[in-house]
Amino acid sequence: MTFENKLAFAQSQDQQDPLRHLREEFLFPKQNGAPFIYLCGNSLGLQPRTARNYVDQQLNNWENLAVEGWFEGETPWMYYHKELKSLMAHIVGAHPQEVCPMNTLTVNLHLLMVSFYRPTPGRFKIIMEAGAFPSDQYAMESQVRFHGYDPKDAIIEVAPRAGEATLRTEDILAVIAANSEQLALVLFGGINYFTGQWFDMPAITTAGHNAGAVVGFDLAHAAGNVPLQLHEWNIDFACWCSYKYQNAGPGGISGIFVHEKHFADTSLNRFAGWWGYQEQQRFKMEKGFMAEAGADGWQVSCTQVIPMALYHASLKIFEKAGFLGPLREKSLRLTAYLRYLIGEINSTLGFEQYKIITPSAATESGAQLSIIAKYNAREIFHALVANNILGDWREPDVIRLSPIPLYNSFEDVFLTAERLLHISKELITPKQ
Template sequence: MTFENNLAFAQSLDAQDPLKEMRNEYLFPQQNGKPFIYLCGNSLGLQPKLAKEVLNQQLNNWQNLAVEGWFEGDKPWMFYHKELKKLMAPIVGASPDEVCPMNTLTVNLHLLMVSFYRPTKERFKIIMEAGAFPSDQYAIESQVRFHGYDPKEAIIEVSPKAGAYTLETNDILAEIEKHGSEIALVLFGGINYFTGQLFDMENITKAGHKAGAKVGFDLAHAAGNVPLQLHEWNVDFACWCSYKYQNAGPGGISGIFVHQKHFNDQSLHRFAGWWGYQENNRFLMEKGFVPEAGADGWQVSCTQVMPMALYHASLQLFEKVGFMEPLREKSKQLTAYLCYIINEVNKALGEEQFKIITPQNPDERGAQVSIIAKENGKKVFDYLVKNNVLGDWREPNVIRLSAVPMYNNFEDVFKTGELLLAVTKSIAND
C-alpha cells in the first residue's frame, strides 16, 4: 500500500477497517476533558467496558452465595478457569488442556523452570537474549544459583552485532548449536520488550531441541499481540501476563502453556499445591500429590476469581473479533503506517531525529515501534503526554509507541506524527 501523510488518508483507512467498532468497547483515559491517544498497550492495556459487568457478576455471586459460590451459580468458581481455557487456547495456538490461568508471570516462570530446567554436571547452561526484561534475568539468575551454579558460567546471553539493536535469527541458532552439549534450557522472550523485535520462536525451538535442550518462552509482549502456534511449534512451556495486549487489568492473572507431550512424564519435578491435585479427588484431602491432567496440574493456589473475571471479559472481545488473525492483519498495517509517519517527520526536519530500532520487516515485530530520540527525548515525550498522547518512556532516550489493533486507529498514528513534528520544531526554535 502507498501511504499518504494527511488526515483524510488516515481517516479513509479507518473507514475501511473491519475492526473499527472494537474501539468503542474500551475506556480511554481523559485529560482536560479529552481522551488520550493511547499508545501504551505494551505496558498496560485499556479497560474493556465489559470488565465492570463481568466483575460485578462475580461480586454479586460472592454477596449472594458466599462460600457456596465455589459450587453454585452460573459459573461456579471451582470450574471458572475452564471458561477461560477455551478462550486462551486460540490466542497462543494450543489446546485448552495445554493452558491454564494462574498466579502472576514471574511466579509461573519459576514454577515452570522447576519442571523444565533440570541441570546436570555436563548440561547446565541456559541461553537467553541479552537485554531481556529484568524480571526474566533475575528469575534465571536465581534459578541457576539455586542449583549451585555461577550465573556467569551458566547463563549465555545472545547479543546483537556491534552497532545493531536487534538480533539476527541465524546468530541465535548458531549460538545454540555452538553450546549444544552444555545447554539445559533455551529461554527467550517472544518479543523483546525494549526494541519490539519478534523472535522466530519456531526455529529457535527446533534448534534447542536439536541440541537436546528444553525450550520455553516468556510471552509477556507476544500473547495477544501476534499469532502464536505453541503446540505446532513443539514448544515445551511458556507463560505470559494478561495485562498488556490482553487488557485484563493491572497485575492481571498470568497464563501458562505446557505441551501435552509432557503430561504423562512422571519424572518431571514440580512444586505442588492443593489446587493442582487431581480434580475429582481433591476434596478427599489425601496425602501424596496426584496432579490433575494437563496444564492444570501445575496449579498451586486456588482460583483467583476476581482477576480471572477481568481476564474473562477481555478474552470475550478476542473471541468477538475472531482471535488473532484479523488483529494481526490490522497490526501490520498500523505499524507500517506508524513507521512511515515517523520517517515523514524526519524528512520534514531534514535529519533523522527519531531513529526506529524496531525491525522494518513487519513479520519481525508486533504492535510496538520503538524510537530513539536523537535530542531532547524526555522533553518530546513530556510534550506528547501534555498533548494527550500517552506512549512509554525508557531511559535514556527511547520512546515506545504501541498501536494496538483492538482499539487504536490510523488517525491516532497520524496525529501522533503531527505532534512529534511540532514539538521538535518548537524545541529547535527555543
Template sequence: MNFENNLAFAKAMDEADELRGFRTQFLFPNQNGKQFIYLCGNSLGLQPKVAHEVLKRQLDNWENHAVEGWFEGETPWMFYHKELKKLMAPIVGASPAEVCPMNTLTVNLHLLMVSFYQPKGNRFKIIMEGGAFPSDQYAIESQVKFHGYKPEEAIIEVFPRAGEETLRTEDIQAQIRLHGDELALVLFGGINYYTGQWFDMEAITKVGHEVGAIVGFDLAHAAGNVPVKLHDWNIDFACWCSYKYQNSGPGGISGIFVHEKHFTNTALNRFAGWWGYQENQRFKMEKGFVPEVGADGWQVSCTQVMPMALYHASLQIFEKAGFIQPLRNKSITLTNYLQFIINEVNIELGEEQYKIITPKDSKDRGAQLSIIAREKGKEIFDGLVDNHILGDWREPDVIRLSPIPLYNSYEDIFLTGKALLNVSTTILGTK
C-alpha cells in the same frame, strides 16, 4: 500500500476498517477533559467497558452465595478457569488442555523452571537474549543460584552484533549449537520488550531441541499481539501476563502453556499445591500429590476469581474479533503506517531525528515501534504527553509507541505524527 500523510487518508482507512467498532468497547484515559491518544497497550492495555459489570457479577455471586459460590451460580468458581482455557488456547496456538490461567507471570516462570530447568552433569547452562526484561533476568539468575551454580558461568546471553540493535536468528542458532552439549534450557522472550523484535520462535525451538535442550518462552509481549503456534512449533513451555495486549487490568492473571508431550512425564519436578491435584479426587484431602492431567496440574493456589473475571471479559472481545489473525492483519497496517508517519516527520525536520530500532519488516515485529531521538528524547516524550499522546519511555533513550488493533485508529497515528512534528520543532527549534 501507498500511505498518505493527511487526515482524509487516515479517516478513509478507519472507515474501511472492519474492526473499528471494537474501539468503542474500551475506556480511554483523559486529562483536563481531553482524551489521550493511547499508544501504551504494550505496557498496560485499556480497560474494557464491561469490566465494571463482570466484577459486579462476581461480587454479587460472593454476596448471594458466599462459600457456595464455588459450586453454585452462573459461573461456579471451582470450574471457572475452564471457560477461560477455551478462549486462551486460540490466542497462543494450543489446545485448551495445554493452557491454564493462574498466578502472575514471574511466579509462573519460576514454577515452570522448577519442572523444565533440570541441570545435570555438564548440561547446566541456560541461554537467553541479552537485555531481556529484568523479571526474566532475575528469575533465571535466582534459579541457577538455587541449583548451586554461578550466574556468570551458567547463563549465556546472546547480544546483537556491534552496530546493530536486534539479534539475527542465525546468531542465536549458532550460539545454541556452540554450547549445545552444556545447555539444559533455552529461554527467550517471544518479543523483546525494548526493541520490539519478534524472535523466530519456531527456528529457535528447532535448534534447541536438536542439541538436546528444553525450550521455553516468556510471551509477555507476544501473547495477544502476534500469532504464535506453541503446540505446532513443539515448544516445551511458555507463560505470559494478560494485562498488556490482552487488557485484563493491572497485575492481571497470568497464563501458562505446557506441551501435551509432557503430560505423562513423571520425571518432571514440580512445586505442588492443592489446586493442581486431580480434580475428581481433590476434596478427599489425601496424602501424596497426584497432578491433574494437563497444564492444570501445575496450578498451586486456588482460582483467583476477580482477576480471572476481568481476563474472561477481555478474552470474549478477542473471540468476537476473530481471535488473532484479523487483529494481526490490522496491526501490520497500523504499525506500517506509524513507520511511514515517523519517516515523514524526519523528512519535515530535514534529518533523521528519530531512528526506529524495531525491525522494519513486519514479520519480525508486533504492534510496537521503538524510537530513539537523536537529541532531547525525554523532553520530546514529555512534550507528547503534554499533547495527550501517551506512549512509554524506557531508559536510557527509547520511546515506545504501540498501536493496538482493538482500539487504536489510523487517525490516532496521523495525529501522533502531527504532534511529534510540532513538539520537535518547538523543542529543537528547527523551524
C-alpha cells in the same frame, strides 16, 4: 499499500476498517477533559467497558452465595478457569488442555523452571537474550543459584552485533549449536520488551531441541499481539501476563502453556499445591500429590476469581474480533502507517531525528515501535504526554509507541505524528 500523510487518508482507512467498532469496547483515560491517544497498550492495556460487569457478577456471587459460590451459580468458581481455557488457546495457538490461567508471570516462570530446568554436571547452561526484561534475568539467576551454579558460568546471553540494536537469528542459532553439549534450557522472550523484536520462535525451538535442550518462552509482549502456534511449533513451555495486549487489568492473572507431550512425564519436578491435584479427588484431602491432567496440574493455589473475571471480559472481545487473524492484519497496517509517518517527520526536519530500532519485517515485529530520539528525547516524550499522546519511555532515549488494533485508529496514528512534528520543531535545535 500506498500511504498518505493526510488526515483524510487516515479517516478513510478507519471508515474501511471492519474492526473499528471494537474501539467502543474500551474506556480511554483523559487529561484536561480530553481523551488520550493511547499508544501504551504494550505496557498496560485499556479497560474493557464490560470489565465491571464481569467483576460485578462474581461480587454478586460472593454476596449471595458466599462459600457456596465454589459450586453454585452460573459460573461456579471451582470450574471458572475452564471458561477461559478455550479462549486462551486461540490467543497462543494451543490446545485448551495445554493452557491454564493462574498466578502472575514471574511466579509461573519459576514454577515452570522447577519442571523444565533440570541441570546436571554435564548440562546446566541456559541461553537467553541479552537485555531481557529484568524479571527474567532475576528469575534465571536465582534458579541457577538454587541449583548450586554460578550465573556467570551457567547463563549465556546472546547480544546484538556491535552497532546493531537487534539480534540476528543466525547468531542465536550459532550460540545454541556452540553450546549444545552443556545446554539444559533455552529461555527467550517471544518479543523483546525494549526493541520490539519478535524472535524466530520456531527456528529457536528446533535448534534448542536439536542441541538436546528444553525450550521455553516468556510471552509477555507476544501473547495477544502476534500470531502464535505454540503447539505446532513444539515449544515445551511458555508463560505470559494478561495486562498488556490482553487488557486484563494491572497485575492481571498470568497464563501458562505446557505442551501435551509432557503430560505423561512423571519424572518432571513441580512445586505442587492442592489446586493442581486431580479435580475429582481434590476434596478427599489425601496425602500424596496426584496431578490433574494437562496444564491444570501445574496450579498451586486456589483459582483467582476476580482477576480471571477481568481476563474473561477481554478474551470475549478477542473472540468477537475473530481472535488474532483479523487483528494482526490491522496491526500490520497501523504499525506500517506509523513507521511511514515517522519517516515523513524526518524528511520534513531534514535529518534523522527519529530512528526506529524495531525490525520492519512482519515476521520480526508486533504492534510496538521503539524509536530513538536523537535530540531532547526526554523533553519530547513529556511534551507528547502534555499533548495527550500517551506512549512510554525507556532509558536512555527510547520512546515506545504501540498502536493496538483492538482500540487504536489510523486517525490516532496520524494525529500522533502531526503533534510529534509540531513538538519536534519547537524543541529541537540540531547540533551541526
